[in-house]
Amino acid sequence: AQSVTQLGSHVSVSEGALVLLRCNYSSSVPPYLFWYVQYPNQGLQLLLKYTSAATLVKGINGFEAEFKKSETSFHLTKPSAHMSDAAEYFCAVTPKTGANNLFFGTGTRLTVIP
Amino acid sequence: EAGVTQSPTHLIKTRGQQATLRCSPISGHTSVYWYQQALGLGLQFLLWYDEGEERNRGNFPPRFSGRQFPNYSSELNVNALELEDSALYLCASSSAVRIQEETQYFGPGTRLLVL
Numbered sequence: 001a002q003s004v005t006q007l008g009s010h011v012s013v014s015e016g017a018l019v020l021l022r023c024n025y026s027s028s029v030p031p032y033l034f035w036y037v038q039y040p041n042q043g044l045q046l047l048l049k050y051t052s053a054a055t056l057v058k059g060i061n062g063f064e065a066e067f068k069k070s071e072t073s074f075h076l077t078k079p080s081a082h083m084s085d086a087a088e089y090f091c092a093v094t095p096k097t098g099a100n101n102l103f104f105g106t107g108t109r110l111t112v113i114p
Numbered sequence: 115e116a117g118v119t120q121s122p123t124h125l126i127k128t129r130g131q132q133a134t135l136r137c138s139p140i141s142g143h144t145s146v147y148w149y150q151q152a153l154g155l156g157l158q159f160l161l162w163y164d165e166g167e168e169r170n171r172g173n174f175p176p177r178f179s180g181r182q183f184p185n186y187s188s189e190l191n192v193n194a195l196e197l198e199d200s201a202l203y204l205c206a207s208s209s210a211v212r213i214q215e216e217t218q219y220f221g222p223g224t225r226l227l228v229l
Contacts, residue, residue: 036220043118043204043220090157100208101147101170102218104157 002027004093006105014113019063019078021108023091026072031093033074034102035065038088047089050074052096061085086112116141118207118221126227127195135190135224139207145169146188147208147218148180152201160203163188195228202226 007022032051036044048059055067065076088109092102119138148160159172163182177193202225206218
């Protein structure tokens with residue numbers, strides 16, 4: 001069964017500091033992986049996705065994530081946090097075969113301190 | 115290009131009533147997905163419709179049901195509402211059957227409150 005774990009339900013960083021949000025997946029076959037962002041009272045917006053091409057994936061708003069099969073990880077990073085990055089971030093997976101639905105992590109709320 | 119739209123934005127019902135939530139996908143998208151975002155439970159997959167047929171269903175009781183219309187819009191119906199059905203219901207659409215070929219785009223959600 002597919003599952004994804006996000007370490008840290010809350011992460012606080014100072015404006016301009018590195019953002020690191022952790023995501024580990026659990027499946028015997030590497031799945032497709034996604035990061036979504038949810039701003040208050042809004043739906044989800046795709047930040048980036050990994051679909052078996054390059055292991056380092058660049059997304060919108062300066063975010064990127066690296067797929068590491070040996071660590072079953074897909075951590076999200078941004079070199080310099082901006083106040084507008086404050087939101088909830090969700091890591092999600094879907095298997096390469098079978099159902100199309102996304103399996104989400106529990107989310108990480110990012111706070112950016114001025 | 116218009117994104118995924120959902121209506122209503124908010125819905126208040128009492129226990130035992132029925133709720134109907136609506137979703138219009140992005141033009142050209144044939145797949146519609148429904149997710150529940152309940153407090154403390156995270157985002158959970160409910161239903162997937164493609165080309166008018168139910169393709170997959172999450173671990174929810176049968177009182178959660180839906181349908182997809184010929185224009186690819188979709189309805190989610192929740193019968194015999196329970197307090198724990200209070201949640202944000204998100205709809206997403208995509209244009210291809212295989213997700214790696216197309217991303218799921220999400221609507222703003224319908225917030226359902228069951229009193």
